Structures are given as structure tokens and as C-alpha cells.
Amino acid sequence: MDGRRAALAGAEQTRAAAGQEAKPLSALRGPLHGLTVLDLSRVLAGPWASQILGDLGAEVWKIERPETGDDTRLWGPPFMQGPDGPSDAAYYLCANRNKRSVAIDFSTPEGATLVRRLAERADIVVENFKTGALARYGLDYASLSADNPGLIYCSVTGFGQTGPYASRGGYDFLIQGMSGLMSVTGRPDDEPGAGPIKVGLPVSDLFTGLYAATAILAALHHRTATGEGQHIDCALLDSQVAVLVNQGMNHIVGGLTPGRLGNSHPNVVPYREFQTADGHVLVACGNDGQFRNLCDLLNLPDLAADPRFRDNVGRLRDRRELEATLGAAIRQWTSGDFFAAMEARGVPGGPINRIDQILADPQVAARGLLKRMERSDGTPVTVIGYPSQLSRTPATYRIAPQSLGASTAEVLALLGVDEAERAALRDKGIIRDGR
Structure with a gap:
């Protein structure tokens, strides 16, 4: 053991003897x-x-x-x-x-x-x-x-x-x-x-x-x-x-000039905020399976089966009609019940926290x-x-x-x-x- 390693070991032993957790310097x-x-x-x-x-x-x-x-x-x-x-x-x-x-x-x-x-x-x-x-x-x-x-x-x-x-x-x-x-x-x-x-x-x-x-x-x-x-x-x-990541590449690859979409995603649908009976929730479906699970928990089987919405290409193309239907269904839920349902069905979602709320959040703690x-x-x-x-x-x-x-x-x-x-x-x- 060289001198440096010996010094480190000695320091750890000293802390251990003092009742401290032994951590390397x-x-x-x-x-x-x-x-x-x-x-x-x-x-x-x-x-x-x-x-x-x-x-x-x-x-x-x-x-x-x-x-x-x-x-x-x-x-x-x-x-x-x-x-x-x-x-x-x-x-x-x-x-x-x-x-x-x-x-x-x-x-x-x-x-x-x-x-x-x-x-x-x-x-x-x-x-x-x-x-x-x-x-x-x-x-x-x-x-x-x-x-x-x-x-x-x-x-x-x-x-x-x-x-x-x-x-x-x-x-x-x-x-x-x-x-x-x-x-x-x-x-x-x-x-x-x-x-x-x-x-x-x-x-x-x-x-x-x-x-x-x-x-x-x-x-x-x-x-x-x-x-x-x-x-x-x-x-x-x-x-x-x-x-600028995907927005920049949308222009370079597709010749698009992206514009303002509020909280909507330029490439993925549904991926935005929705109003509930008592506030707002975020829904972020990153794949077709998550979308089908969302339709299931909202009791919208026809929406999941609609050929226009089976994949993200169609959902992006006809996003206004799709999001209007989803929005009407989500407004019937309270935020707390909808969070719990999304978590149970494997649908990514969450709240829009204020700064004071996230700093007091148990995950942050x-x-x-x-x-x-x-x-x-x-x-x-x-x-x-x-x-x-x-x-x-x-x-x-x-x-x-x-x-x-x-x-x-x-x-x-x-x-x-x-x-x-x-x-x-x-x-x-x-x-x-x-x-």
C-alpha cells in the first residue's frame, strides 16, 4: 500500500474510532x-x-x-x-x-x-x-x-x-x-x-x-x-x-418552421395539459400502448379503435378532434382521481405544481x-x-x-x-x- 492509500485508510480509521461513518476522503x-x-x-x-x-x-x-x-x-x-x-x-x-x-x-x-x-x-x-x-x-x-x-x-x-x-x-x-x-x-x-x-x-x-x-x-x-x-x-x-433539439431538427429534416403550440408537443399526441373538474393535469403519452391505456381508463374504446388514431402519425394529423374528445372526458374527473387512475394504468401524467408545492414535495425531500x-x-x-x-x-x-x-x-x-x-x-x- 503506497503512502497516499495509507493516509486515506488512516483517516477512515480515525473517523470510525470517533463513531463517524467511514467515508473515503x-x-x-x-x-x-x-x-x-x-x-x-x-x-x-x-x-x-x-x-x-x-x-x-x-x-x-x-x-x-x-x-x-x-x-x-x-x-x-x-x-x-x-x-x-x-x-x-x-x-x-x-x-x-x-x-x-x-x-x-x-x-x-x-x-x-x-x-x-x-x-x-x-x-x-x-x-x-x-x-x-x-x-x-x-x-x-x-x-x-x-x-x-x-x-x-x-x-x-x-x-x-x-x-x-x-x-x-x-x-x-x-x-x-x-x-x-x-x-x-x-x-x-x-x-x-x-x-x-x-x-x-x-x-x-x-x-x-x-x-x-x-x-x-x-x-x-x-x-x-x-x-x-x-x-x-x-x-x-x-x-x-x-x-433547439427536435424543433431545430424538424426544420432541418422536414423543412418545417415550428410555431407556438402552448403546452402541446410538436411531434407527439396527446402530450399536453387538460382541464379537470377542479384544476389541470398533464398527460404525456409517448407510445401507442399508453394512448390505448388512456382511452381505456376514460371508457373511450371507439377512440382507441379509430384507424385515424392507431399511431402517432394519425394522432398528430387529427390532433384537434382527438384532443377535444379527450378533453371532454377528462373534465369529468377530479385531478386526484385522474392521477391515481393514470398511475394504475401506466399512463404518464402529473400535476402543474407551484414552486412552493414542489419544494415541499416528498420526492424532493x-x-x-x-x-x-x-x-x-x-x-x-x-x-x-x-x-x-x-x-x-x-x-x-x-x-x-x-x-x-x-x-x-x-x-x-x-x-x-x-x-x-x-x-x-x-x-x-x-x-x-x-x-
Whole structure:
């Protein structure tokens, strides 16, 4: 047994002797333990990517402006209540756990120098400034990789580093519209409330953050094999176009220009919401057998036997007549009785929950999605955790979303910056360190 394995075994024995469940250190630290992320991003797409890396065990240094910090700290109400009253907005809390807040103004020469020194110690940089904006501070990929060739540098922008739109700023709402997403989201023109509508969450930001995290992990694997770092160019528009999925392929393969269908599916019928006697239910029949089971529980044998509806091609073609018949039958049921009947017959379906209902759902509780954390001042923070459950190296919850500059002194100490130097920088407004 080599030294590393012996150390792990010894740690497990120590915990066992203390009455704790013996878990390997990798499970306590996360699979990315030992990696350092310098996070220059703010708002959502970049912070979402860096939070994923933090959840998986990476050390994340979040660089923020000393005066106000990340923009989303002020995106409220609601605001978290701390010992001294309202503090950070809920929006900030959703994407900034497992990070150390380091408040440095890198628009100043002294601040930029500090951040460049931190970059020399980092494995990964995540930034979401306008294309070319960080070059003026020597914080672009070319400058930082010259001193750290193994650096993985991920740029998240609205439109990418190239192309005619590269210089534009990109926001989730704009990307939802430009990408075609809003053209297929909303009620069709012949229904009340018709018109394009954005998704109720900033999905273009979130998709981009997920793609960025995936690309970073791929670059890490490449670096392990070759020692080479690289520049990753992630764009909100690219990411949203990539997840047009079946709607995009409907156009490429069939020449179709998809439109708004409300809650109906462009390719599968019946697959939509229906009104019940006391609310609404979702019905999602993915195959012919499920459709026949639905007809059976609704006592509609003639519908199941109708040649027009035997397969999805016919159901899609004559969807209006079919859905009208199904809707009239479903309206006779209460939602609870219909859910139970669908489950008994193997017909996929479910409710349309409010946010408060799903967060209190027993399935969410059983999966442990809500995690209680605590700030250094004792303020409790409940967060929605990392969703994938790794059997040997699960996500960890080590640092609650920090107050602005809470870790500045700790991180700068790694550079040998002592209290006297910090005081001078603090007096100039270059840093904020919680004092």
C-alpha cells in the first residue's frame, strides 16, 4: 500500500474510532478537490458554471467589486435577513455557494496585479466580460497563459469571440428571442393570450453555464493527458441554438418552421395539459400502448379503435378532434382521481405544481435536494443542491454564499499579502476584506 492509500485508510480509521461513518476522503472533498478556479464572472451564466465546479469540490475564488460586489447581490427583493437586517438578494444566493468572496478592484493597476498573481495559482479561469474587455488589465487568455501554460480559460459571452455580433452584449431575454426559442413558446395565434413569451427561468444563461462546465471538464481531461491548457469560447446564442433539439431538427429534416403550440408537443399526441373538474393535469403519452391505456381508463374504446388514431402519425394529423374528445372526458374527473387512475394504468401524467408545492414535495425531500447551510455569522441559508448523485464522490456543501469580501484576507495571504499591505489597499478602495 503506497503512502497516499495509507493516509486515506488512516483517516477512515480515525473517523470510525470517533463513531463517524467511514467515508473515503474523496467523498468528503469532492471529485474536483485540489483544483482552483479563479471566477471573474458575475450574474448567472458564468457563476452557474463555477458553482458546479465548486459543488464538485474545486476551490473557487470569486473576484468581486469592492463597492457593490456581484450585480445580483442587489437584485431583490427578496433579500436574506442577517443579524444586521437585509443583506444579499435571493438571486445571488442561487449561484454562489462553495465560493470564497474576494473583493478586488482590478480596474486599478495594483488590483490587476493581485488578480494576475492569483491566476498563476489557478487551474481554471471563468469570465463573462465583453469580448476583449479584460485585455486592458492583462487578464485575457493570452496574457495569463503566458505565465501559466496549463491554464484553462473559459470565456462566456452573448455571441462568442468571433462573428459579426461578437462585440454585442448578450442577455438571456435577448437570446431567448433571437435564438428562436420564443417563437415556439407561448399560445398559438388562434387562442386567447396568443403571442411569443419567454421561459419563466433564464434558461439561456443556465444552458450556457452547463455547457461551460462540461467543456471545462473536457479541457481538464485533455490537460491531464498533455499538460496543455486552452481557451474555451462559450456563447449564449450558440448554447440556446444547440438546445433547439427536435424543433431545430424538424426544420432541418422536414423543412418545417415550428410555431407556438402552448403546452402541446410538436411531434407527439396527446402530450399536453387538460382541464379537470377542479384544476389541470398533464398527460404525456409517448407510445401507442399508453394512448390505448388512456382511452381505456376514460371508457373511450371507439377512440382507441379509430384507424385515424392507431399511431402517432394519425394522432398528430387529427390532433384537434382527438384532443377535444379527450378533453371532454377528462373534465369529468377530479385531478386526484385522474392521477391515481393514470398511475394504475401506466399512463404518464402529473400535476402543474407551484414552486412552493414542489419544494415541499416528498420526492424532493427523499432525494435530498434542499441543503441547509450556514454563513460565518450564523445566518442559515437553504439552497437547492447539485442534482446528480455520484455514488463515490458526491457533491459537497462546504461554504454558504459568502458576504462581500469575506475571504479576501484569507486568499491574499496565499500571495504573502500581510495585514499592513491589506490596510493600505483597503484605504485606497482597491480591496474589501470584511473589516
